Amino acid sequence: MKITEKAVPGYERVVFAEDPDSGYRGIIAVHNTTLGPGAGGTRFWNYRSDEEALNDALRLSRGMTYKSALAGLPCGGGKSIILGDNRTTEREKIFRAHGRFVHLLGGLYITAEDVGTSPADMEYVLQETPYVAGLQGKSGDPSPRTARGVFRAMQAAAKFRWGSDDLAGRTVALQGCGHVGFPLAEELHRAGAKLMVTDVDDARVQRAVSECGARAVAPDEIYGVEADILAPCAMGAILNDQTIPRLRVEIVAGAANNQLLETRHGDMLEARGILYAPDYAANAGGIISGGCMEMLGWDEARMLARVDDIYDCLSEIFKISSERKLPTWKAADILAEQRLQIKQESPA
Ligand code: NAD
Numbered sequence: 001m002k003i004t005e006k007a008v009p010g011y012e013r014v015v016f017a018e019d020p021d022s023g024y025r026g027i028i029a030v031h032n033t034t035l036g037p038g039a040g041g042t043r044f045w046n047y048r049s050d051e052e053a054l055n056d057a058l059r060l061s062r063g064m065t066y067k068s069a070l071a072g073l074p075c076g077g078g079k080s081i082i083l084g085d086n087r088t089t090e091r092e093k094i095f096r097a098h099g100r101f102v103h104l105l106g107g108l109y110i111t112a113e114d115v116g117t118s119p120a121d122m123e124y125v126l127q128e129t130p131y132v133a134g135l136q137g138k139s140g141d142p143s144p145r146t147a148r149g150v151f152r153a154m155q156a157a158a159k160f161r162w163g164s165d166d167l168a169g170r171t172v173a174l175q176g177c178g179h180v181g182f183p184l185a186e187e188l189h190r191a192g193a194k195l196m197v198t199d200v201d202d203a204r205v206q207r208a209v210s211e212c213g214a215r216a217v218a219p220d221e222i223y224g225v226e227a228d229i230l231a232p233c234a235m236g237a238i239l240n241d242q243t244i245p246r247l248r249v250e251i252v253a254g255a256a257n258n259q260l261l262e263t264r265h266g267d268m269l270e271a272r273g274i275l276y277a278p279d280y281a282a283n284a285g286g287i288i289s290g291g292c293m294e295m296l297g298w299d300e301a302r303m304l305a306r307v308d309d310i311y312d313c314l315s316e317i318f319k320i321s322s323e324r325k326l327p328t329w330k331a332a333d334i335l336a337e338q339r340l341q342i343k344q345e346s347p348a
Contacts, residue, residue: 001100008058012038013108017101024097025084027054029061030109031077034340037107038078039291040064041114041134042098042125044086057081063257063280064287069336070313071284072306073291078109086116095121099128107131112290139293142286143179145303149285149310150180150255151187153277154229156314157251160322161275165311168192173217173227173249176234177204180255180283184233185212198222199234229253237261239276244268253277266329278332281313 002018013030030038040061047053057079065077082098095117102111102125112134113122119136126132133139154172155165171194174181178199185195185208195214198221199205208214217225223243229251232238236258244265252259252274259279260266269276285307292303313335321331 001097001104003101003104011058011061013105014054014058015101015105017097017104019097019100022090022093022097023084024082024094024101026098026101027057027081027083028101028105028109029054029057029079030105031058031061031079032065032340033076033078033108035065035069035076036074036295037076037131038064038109039068039073039075039112039133039287039295040077040079040109041112042080042082042117042121043114044082044084044116044121046085047081047083050083053081053083065340066333066336067280067284067287068291069339070281070332071288071291072309072313072339073288073295075110075287075291075295078111079114080109080111082116091121092124095124096128099125099132102131103129105131110295133290133294135294139290139303141179142289144183145285145289145307146180146255146283147183147187147285148304149288149307150184150231150233150253150282151191152308152311153282153314154188154231154251154253156311156318157229157253157275157277160315160318161250166191170194170229171196171227172229172231173222173225174198174208174214174231174233175219175222175238175254176232176256177201177208178233181231181233182208184231184255185214189213196222196225196227223247232256232259239265239269241265241268244272244274247272247274249274251275251277253282254279255283257283260329263329266327270327275318276328277314278317278329281317281332282310284310284313 061079068075159165174197189212197208197214223246226248230249232254240261292298
């Protein structure tokens with residue numbers, strides 16, 4: 001395996017591997033390990049260029065540092081990319097090569113599944129290295145925990161905005177009824193919230209309609225519906241110049257990663273008086289479940305209590321934002337950086 005390394009300011013390690021025997025090509029970016037090993041999944045994707053893949057690895061690994069710091073996990077931030085078509089049937093060859101690459105970093109980086117990879121792929125990684133989480137039969141599908149965390153983030157946002165965290169009678173516009181969106185719809189329904197839902201997959205919409213009493217809305221209409229909360233649980237970059245002027249909600253809180261197209265869109269939400277629950281704080285339930293159960297050996301009850309603490313984390317972000325008159329995305333970054341700083345000052 002041919003290994004090369006690139007010095008990137010602000011990152012601890014950025015390493016590239018090529019394995020001619022298997023056709024494997026990968027990147028590992030370790031952003032920061034102040035709080036613990038750089039934890040973050042393996043994304044398997046056909047990028048238009050190597051530069052685009054590297055940028056994604058850098059952006060995602062930095063995001064993991066912030067997400068783990070806010071979630072109170074003893075993990076840093078890292079991410080890996082496998083370059084290529086993720087529909088390949090040569091999975092054993094590719095993922096064992098990836099496992100060898102992960103192992104070369106000696107535990108500085110711990111991987112798991114992400115877009116284009118599955119728990120079954122991680123079993124191949126495990127054959128080459130112990131530095132892998134998200135395995136079959138361990139902490140299980142993180143999505144219901146992510147949904148619970150988003151629900152707690154919504155409650156914290158409701159408390160801050162309306163003085164009560166009771167969501168009964170509130171209307172939530174939910175985009176994406178998938179692995180996270182559907183259990184979130186169920187929990188909101190149990191809490192007495194009214195739902196308007198959309199998805200590009202009709203069967204998923206129908207399930208939310210029949211099981212959660214939701215009203216179906218067309219995919220493009222979701223941005224303009226009158227509701228209390230918008231919950232983006234489909235793709236990223238949906239908060240942008242086109243959508244923000246259309247919003248008729250008071251809170252945005254959802255699971256999707258990288259909801260703001262650019263950070264200035266967080267400022268735009270603020271200017272419109274819309275309270276934004278920063279995505280990487282609100283959607284940390286999944287990493288909390290994997291991190292606490294697989295890396296720390298916690299039992300389920302203790303892990304679930306930590307997921308529920310997302311409420312306190314969001315409350316703290318909103319407090320910093322209002323005291324310092326900063327947009328919430330900035331307040332979240334500040335809180336994460338404070339946690340990294342405290343640890344750097346007291347390494348014991
Ligand atoms: P999923 O693929 O199960 O669900 C996404 C849903 O969005 C699908 O039903 C899909 O049909 C729908 N969708 C796609 N494009 C759409 C559009 N234009 N309009 C409406 N619906 C659309 O994914 P998931 O696991 O539920 O994750 C949802 C989001 O949350 C993703 O952005 C993911 O990165 C993020 N996230 C997930 C987890 C987790 O634990 N699964 C953790 C953190 C963040």
